[in-house]
Amino acid sequence: MSRLDATALALTILADCGMVTGEEPAFPTKLEWGEIVTTPTAVELHVASMPHDRFIRMPRFNNPYKRIYLKSDKRKTPLEFRPEVTEWLIKLPKAAATPEIVVIDTVGAPQLLTQPFVTRVSSKGVVILPAHHAIIHGKLLRFEPQPHKNTVGYWANEKDWCQWQIEVDDPGEYEVHILQGCGEGHGGSEVQISIGKSALTFVVEDTGHFQNFKERNVGKLKITTAGRNSLKVVPVSKAKGAVMDVRQIELILADR
Numbered sequence: 321m322s323r324l325d326a327t328a329l330a331l332t333i334l335a336d337c338g339m340v341t342g343e344e345p346a347f348p349t350k351l352e353w354g355e356i357v358t359t360p361t362a363v364e365l366h367v368a369s370m371p372h373d374r375f376i377r378m379p380r381f382n383n384p385y386k387r388i389y390l391k392s393d394k395r396k397t398p399l400e401f402r403p404e405v406t407e408w409l410i411k412l413p414k415a416a417a418t419p420e421i422v423v424i425d426t427v428g429a430p431q432l433l434t435q436p437f438v439t440r441v442s443s444k445g446v447v448i449l450p451a452h453h454a455i456i457h458g459k460l461l462r463f464e465p466q467p468h469k470n471t472v473g474y475w476a477n478e479k480d481w482c483q484w485q486i487e488v489d490d491p492g493e494y495e496v497h498i499l500q501g502c503g504e505g506h507g508g509s510e511v512q513i514s515i516g517k518s519a520l521t522f523v524v525e526d527t528g529h530f531q532n533f534k535e536r537n538v539g540k541l542k543i544t545t546a547g548r549n550s551l552k553v554v555p556v557s558k559a560k561g562a563v564m565d566v567r568q569i570e571l572i573l574a575d576r
Contacts, residue, residue: 347432348379354419358430364391365422367412375402376410376422380463382431382452384470391421405462427470438548440487445494445573449484449551451566457481464565469531471501473565478509478558484551484569486515491543494571501533501565502526508559513569514552518542521556524564533567540574 349356353376354368365376380403388410389396399422400411410422431437437453451472452463458480464473472482496513507526512519520539527534543549551571555563 351378353377358432360429362426363424363430365410365424367418367420367422370412370416370418374412374414374416376412378408378410380406380408380465381424381426382437383426383428384452384465384467386425386427386467388422388424390416391423401466403462403464403466405456405458405460408465436485438485438487441489441571441573445490445492447486447494447571449486449569449571451568454482454484454566457483469565471531471533471565471567473530475555475563475565476561478555478563481552481554482566483553486549486551486571488543488546488549490573491546493540493542493574495537495540495574496520497535497537497570497572498522498566499533499535499568499570500524500527501530501567503530503562504528506530506560506562509563510556511563512552512554512556513538513541514554515541515543515549516545518544524559530562530565533565541571 352369353371355366356378357364357366363381365378367376387396388399388401390399402409412420436455439447439449439453441447451470452465454463454472456462456472458477460474460477461472461480461482462474464471502524504526507524509524510521511524512521518541520541522538525534525536551569553566
């Protein structure tokens with residue numbers, strides 16, 4: 321188990337489209353190699369000590385990113401990046417020497433991975449659940465924040481699953497739209513989406529590439545209880561090498 325597992329299931333800070341409750345656990349900002357510093361638009365890794373394998377290991381943030389580069393590099397050459405289940409790995413080039421600063425330009429203000437993010441249904445009866453708010457369960461499934469991905473992916477283990485937390489004011493029936501991708505020849509997996517006792521099952525569509533996302537209306541779910549609810553996405557069967565990639569799920573209150 322990674323030393324960062326304590327942060328694995330926590331997801332974000334307060335934002336306009338959602339909320340968290342309770343006290344947030346501390347986010348580790350001082351690590352073996354140096355310190356994590358956040359700005360309004362980026363994460364800076366202040367590297368004081370070079371790891372033996374040149375890989376900076378850090379807890380994942382709850383953001384996709386635009387680019388990762390050395391602050392000293394005027395060309396902003398992209399650095400090698402590897403998303404793991406509970407942490408991110410960034411490799412420093414051979415020419416780099418400490419002290420050095422690695423910059424991660426994030427999409428939106430950096431959101432610390434500290435507590436499960438709870439998304440509130442809007443006044444129009446719509447809730448959007450992006451990949452970076454997912455809570456991941458399993459051995460391989462992970463949030464992949466790269467610009468061309470920005471998805472829940474690496475779904476090679478059919479026992480892995482994910483979920484989103486939702487705050488509902490208006491119980492009722494909701495249409496379920498999923499933005500899914502699936503590599504050529506890998507379609508056909510069966511997946512169940514559920515909230516409480518309400519569940520639907522759909523067959524994953526081959527979209528030609530795992531990052532070729534297609535929006536699909538896969539059915540309806542009935543939310544019977546106001547307050548905190550959990551939407552779960554669980555594979556029923558895996559047809560080929562991987563189940564699918566999911567960039568977003570959207571719920572729309574029916575008959576509104």
